[in-house]
Amino acid sequence: MDSLVEDLENEKKKLKLWIEGLREQVASQKSELRHLRRRVRDLETIPDSLAFRLGLACVLAVKSPGGFLKFPLRIGHLLGLGFQHISRLALRMVFPASFPYTRAELAKKLKAALDAESYEGLVTELSRLAGSAATQEEALAPVAFQFLMELDPKKSLEYARVALSSSVDDVQLLEGLAGLRNLARAEESLELVSSVDQLLSDFDLLRFSPEQLQTPEFQALLSEGLIRERARVQPDGKIARFVPSGYTLRRLRYEATYVSADSAETMLNQLREFAELPEESFASIGFKAFSVPAPERALKFAERYLELCPEDMTFYRKLAQFYFRQGMLRKPGEMFKRLEERRGEFSASGMIQGQISLLENGFSLPETTKRTPYEPASETSAFYLLHNSLPFASGGYATRTHGLLTSLRRIGRDIQAVSRLGYPTDRDDRFSLADVVDHEIDGVPYLRLPSESRGYGRIPLNSYLAAYGEAVHSKALQERPALVHAASNFMNGMAASYAARKLGIPSVYEVRGLWEVTRMSRQPSWQASEIYQMQVRMERDACLAANAVVTITEALKREMVSRGVPESKITVVPNGVDPSRFVAIEPDLELADQLGVRGKVVLGYIGSVVDYEGLELLLEASNILRAEKVPFAVVIVGDGAALEALKSKTIELGLYEIVQFTGRVPHHDVERYYSLIDITPYPRLPLPVCEMVSPMKPFESMAMKKTVVASDVAALAEIVQDGKTGLLHKKGSAQDLADKLKTAIENEGLRHALGENARTWVVEERDWVILARRLASVHDSVLEHPQALCVNA
Template identity: 40%
Template sequence: MSDWSAQHNDAGVLMLLSSSLPLTPSGYGVRSHAIASHLLRHGVRLKVCTRPGYPLTSWTGPQEVRLSDTVENVTYHRLPLYPVGMGEFGEEYRQQASSLIATVAGRCRASIIHAASDMENGLPAMLAAKKAGVKGIYEYRGMWHYSAAVRNTWFPWTEPFRRRQRLEVQTGQLADAVFAISEALKAELVAEGLPENKITVLPNAVDVERFTPLPPDQELLEKYGLQDRVVVGFIGSFTAYEGLDSLMDAVLELNWRGFPVSLLMVGDGADNLKRMKALHQARGSHPSVIFTGRVPFEDVKRYYSLIDIMPFPRVPAKVCRCVPPLKPLEAMAMGKTVLASNVAALTEIVRDGETGLVFESGNLPDLVEKLETLLARPDLRQRLADRGRAWVLAQRDWHKVSERILRVYEGLLEG
């Protein structure tokens, strides 16, 4: 691991996030924490802040708000709330937020401001970099209006969608360098006019020391009655684009064909969880489908330990083609067999017949067929799981992937 501090002892980095652990335990928060944690291990002088007003302007609900929260080796500082901009991302908010961020950058002697999606966080940060006379990096983890378009198919034809698209591109144009979470998203950004040589792909990765194979948790096996069952699992948010209704139908079909398979669904997602439970009830409330609800962050690995096969049946939507989930990498690191739909962002991770199996997105019979193949062939499951873990160790370990960030930082400081 390189010693950043020995080479760049005068250079500091201010990282700006839309949300963070421990208040928002999402994939975004996990990725942010891994990046910040590894940059600190590399010796980077790093200050991590959340966007002005978070969490009061967020959906996280009533909670105690502190000036900072520390998780492991990372301290998340909360920036104060502005009197303008409550629920509205306008010019006045952008100017006030960028002035505050520029002031913070000056106080912590930052040479780089590194901000992550979405543009409500990134645009004020890139404006702040210009005001402070420092370098700005915008990290595209996704286009959040693409996600909204899955829930509301008419949204791409509206002015709010086009406005957010324009502002996302403007944020990247203002930045001195850009990170994209996938090759597919990089291609989208190039098509929108961002220079290809400005963009570095910074994929999801995993802490391979934290996510390692574990024996099944006996207490949870008994609690959910999973002994002598092959467990198909989903862990995450029940969003509209995950394709979970198809996954439930596939598992029910395989039960009717006589396979001893259960579906363990861990997490929540407000209205989508209610919808899934209603669909389950409409299909006869079969006991092979289990909803656990949200579980404590520290218990997630216990639930992973129960799972044999982890499908990711994402639908053929633009957000799914561009933005990969973090969970396949965690699953592969823990030695689970992965089955994924053939959207571009997932096939960058799951190589059909090598690190997992791939089926046609939106094709329920193909999903059933591939799941049946894995249920009938434990030897294939084990081989794919072993190869998947080996690939993650070689290609998607945060210890190695974080080096890409340092190279971009160095390029900006030396340029």
């Protein structure tokens, strides 16, 4: 019997080993698949060095011959080169001589070269491939570097060292190193990033950021006005210089961000001279190059182009779209109208005219009437109109909505959520009409207003408001609310007042944020635009049309008063939290070990990674703390538009041993990460949107007894009582943020006291149930005196 048990145990171990091996194979295959996907993605995001791109294309050709020249096909677009010319030009940019080989032959020869076991063998193979066995080693080293930078990055650095020894000012090689560094960043290989930096340091080259080379040679070429890369040594010993035309537009668009407009214009002029482009092409390129970094310069090129080519309706449309993106209405409206007349095709003129009508005339609401047959389902029943909601959205807007509605129903209020007309199919292709069904989530009914043809952005905005109001009116006749409440933005507010007036019941408009202010914070010139002016008017009119107004901060209340809304009409109902859900929990030691933060004071951010959150300021403060030998770790959980720039900043500052980025994590894992965090920084920048709108996350942190360190923008200063429930730092100051973080890091007792006070405060002041009662009192007031606070827009 014992031997049988032993045999079974042995078989069990073998089976376990076999399963583990199978798992490793699966994991390896998944890893390789992720790597290949990432490589394809990186080919679109790595620096715009044609030589580097072609080097990678050659590497891909070894594994997939049919894929060769996929990227070089874009070369010569501006110069009007045919396919054969493009192929020959592409090959000369990578190899030191022309090649008469077919793609299949070239792939085969490349494979032989790459299979060489030694450096000497690779040089020999490349020399043979180049048709010149006498080619000097230093001329072939850069080629070897380009071939190996993806297949064997560490090995490629040996070839780069040989090449730099021969020619330290080889711009093409330096850009290749920049590309290798970016690939290392994408793969999160900090060791390789450090190796590239060390190589540059050995050759006394200035350190460069991932976004821009900072070598003297690169700057010298830039100051000449045109970046030209060096081709390899030809058999006759001459150096060929050429314009990398395949990426001209992207490079110019990028470079214009860093140099003066005059310098960038010089670049364009020299490009025109070199490429012998006609003036109209030059003007078109100038418009595209400047459209993002310098719009005012782009318009000068556009105007010149239209003087030369007044009948180019394709460019005319692009220019009209550009004007609209800058916030203009009347000018692009006229241009799109001309397109309709000239080409008899659909354009955006009608859509724009709808916004012009709102800017000039506002939105016409029906007169308030009392419809005798209409009887509400109950005295306090209400609709709650929303821009987005669960289960299709889960951000701060949806979180506030659900927190308030669940609590309102808990205290006995009969309230139903109603998402805007056409949501979510009008702005999100992931959903179809089949998904647009009513939901009940945690006892809260979420009603939908589906529409294929009348959704937001599909008809003129003034028409959409009327259609939305009618849809709410029809739904109200079925559900019979006594009041219609709407949360931002003005579209919901106007639809609420429209339906309420037709029914003879009151409406409430809740200002959670201002789209025009958010856009102005990203783009200061937006404040002078017509779209900004239209949105300012419509937000004011939505407040005036409602019987009562709610804002989420005192700062938003002040803003609406400054726009002409009576202060007596506005009640502040701030953001809150469910303290029964967010509670202090013991650290997840398994996760702590995975992240390497066990025993460390952890600064943690969980949320959207966007510019105005000020996370770059957090990195600068972390750099200050590191210099002062303060022990800590930083964990940033989340995704967003600023994530890559933040990673670049981390590497630039050398903080990769302190700062970790997890990316987006599953919702059910968020609390595990919260458990590791001691201090939650919210260093929001001094921008209008940050002054007015409060985030949701600080309330969650406070409920979990975390130490909150926040900037003193108005919206956060309303939440954090400095020195009692958290710490405030001077907005925009990395030094003051570092000082406050240091105080919290080095004083565990202070952290404990602040955390305890913070939870007590949110339980007493910011529980959703408390806030729901405050909102219910607003509803009761307008139900008792529906006309007392109503002002016609």
